[in-house]
Amino acid sequence: MELVNVLTYETLLLAESQCINAQDAIVVRLLLEGIEVHEIVYLKADSLDLESRTLTITDSYGIKRRQGVSPRTVQMYKRALLQNQYIADQRRSNLKDNGYLIKATLNDYIAHESMIQEMDSVILRTIYRRFRALSEKLELPELAYLTTLKLELNHVVIA
Structure with missing residues (x-):
């Protein structure tokens, strides 16, 4: 069976x-x-x-654009900013406050120490690592290939 490399709206909601x-x-x-x-890396x-x-x-070149978001996103954004521990495999790891929306653990910094040039590199790798783990847990292989998939959504969430 061939894997269809598309993240759907329903898959992301799940x-x-x-x-x-x-x-x-x-x-x-x-x-x-x-x-x-x-x-997301630069938020x-x-x-x-x-x-x-x-x-x-803001992108890596400093170019800015603005986009409205749903009330649910605002709530979730605030919760993500307040999160100071990350839970994985029933273990808790402290998140290092880095000024960005997405925070990394000390292990994320150490694991990439030899490759780190900028904070955005750490955050991007952290997002990908977390999505690989989430894809295994949820048995959604599409999430593991987030780096190479084209996100195909017919509409954007309003609620």
């Missing part, structure tokens, strides 16, 4: 509902809202204007 870490759930939610992984605490529910997305 993944989001199964996330025990707010950090993972917000990545899935942002994907549902049409924000790409390479854009910071102040990237979200709570009053207008507008996310300012």
Whole structure:
């Protein structure tokens, strides 16, 4: 049987509902809202204007764009910013506050120490590692290939 390398809206909703870490759930939610992984890497605490529910997305070149997000995304964003421990395989690891939305554990820093040039590299690798683990747990192989899949959604989540 051939694996279809497409993340569907339904697959992402299932993944989001199964996330025990707010950090993972917000990545899935942002994907549902049409924000790409390479854009999520650069999100910071102040990237979200709570009053207008507008996310300012900055890419690696410093180019900015703004996008409205759902009330659910705002709630999840706030929870992800407050998360200070990451739970994996019934173990808790402290998250290092790095000024970004997605925080890494000390092990994430050490594991990539020889390859790290910038914080965005650590965050991107952390997201991919977490999605590989989530794909195994949920038996959703599409999540493991997040780096190479084209996200094909017919619509963006409004609720």
